[in-house]
């Protein structure tokens with residue numbers, strides 16, 4: 201708990217003192233969209249390694265996506281993930297529940313049992329797959345109203361994206377790679393905001409990536425539809441031009457779009473149409489990325505670079521203040537996920553979940569030196585601004601002087 205705020209305070213003798221001059225204090229960051237890969241793909245990431253990466257990135261809470269093996273579609277599996285997160289101790293892990301059994305898109309998973317479990321699931325998503333059947337989507341939206349849940353949709357019309365490899369446009373035509381058209385995302389976003397309005401439920405749009413999707417969400421919000429949306433750091437800064445080198449590091453779902461889309465998502469984030477930044481941290485082992493483009497997995501890591509990318513694209517460009525950063529990376533995601541104790545203002549009596557950032561620092565990203573078990577960062581070798589100096593989870597340092605406090609967590613080494 202934050203005991204006092206001021207300039208002439210008496211600290212207890214054994215207190216850790218940090219010289220905060222020049223640093224920005226943010227409420228601990230909250231990621232609504234992380235892939236931790238455990239259970240099932242511990243070669244790519246574990247709950248311990250992924251949450252350690254999260255703490256180093258300034259996070260105190262992450263939502264762990266449901267596309268694990270087995271799928272997080274029962275109370276048993278979400279409770280297991282929740283417990284492993286607790287035991288690792290780096291951040292609070294909130295498991296996302298699958299919408300449909302095995303992400304199959306057909307039968308609703310036991311949403312109520314997951315909501316009532318110890319993990320208290322409020323966010324449900326088949327992420328990786330789109331809940332494409334409108335009847336299933338409608339039922340899911342209706343069902344979660346009972347416990348104030350939200351459906352987080354991976355908006356990708358499957359028929360329009362069969363075999364898709366990258367954004368459909370000039371570059372895909374030149375490279376001869378199968379395109380993933382913007383309309384495949386926008387058609388689902390449009391359908392889902394209308395469904396959410398029809399049944400009076402809450403919808404969250406995952407990794408919104410196109411100018412058209414921004415317009416649809418802006419329209420929906422102006423109508424009073426209860427929709428929220430996220431953008432990833434990579435969609436704020438990278439474009440489909442990067443596919444020209446055929447390096448699968450830049451292969452991701454939804455794909456990197458055009459400069460026009462990048463401009464539109466930045467503007468949407470700045471004006472509040474897009475509510476939050478979420479990492480979509482998607483670690484993959486080397487063998488799934490060190491191959492030709494068409495055979496490679498979709499996804500990139502992001503927990504350890506997210507804040508820097510937001511600083512570069514939104515703060516250093518004058519589009520957002522640090523208070524806005526606290527909103528899009530902490531308070532708004534905590535509210536959407538209905539998470540207690542996170543995303544709270546830095547005030548006396550609030551839980552001491554906080555992050556100290558040095559905005560004047562610059563660093564070159566070295567994926568091999570990161571805490572994630574996987575190295576598929578699109579920012580390797582790139583210089584980015586900002587450095588997370590310290591992270592505190594309920595008053596306990598998880599990161600100090602930019603280094604993980606391994607002693608504090610039993611299982612994370």
Ligand SMILES: NC(=O)N[C@@H](CC(=O)O)C(=O)O
Nearest residue numbers: 235327328452453482498499
């Ligand atoms: N974003 C990705 O490209 N991949 C994600 C799935 C997803 O977020 O759709 C993954 O699980 O690897």
Ligand SMILES: [Zn+2]
Nearest residue numbers: 327328354406
């Ligand atoms: Zn997705």
Ligand SMILES: [Zn+2]
Nearest residue numbers: 265327328480
């Ligand atoms: Zn994802």
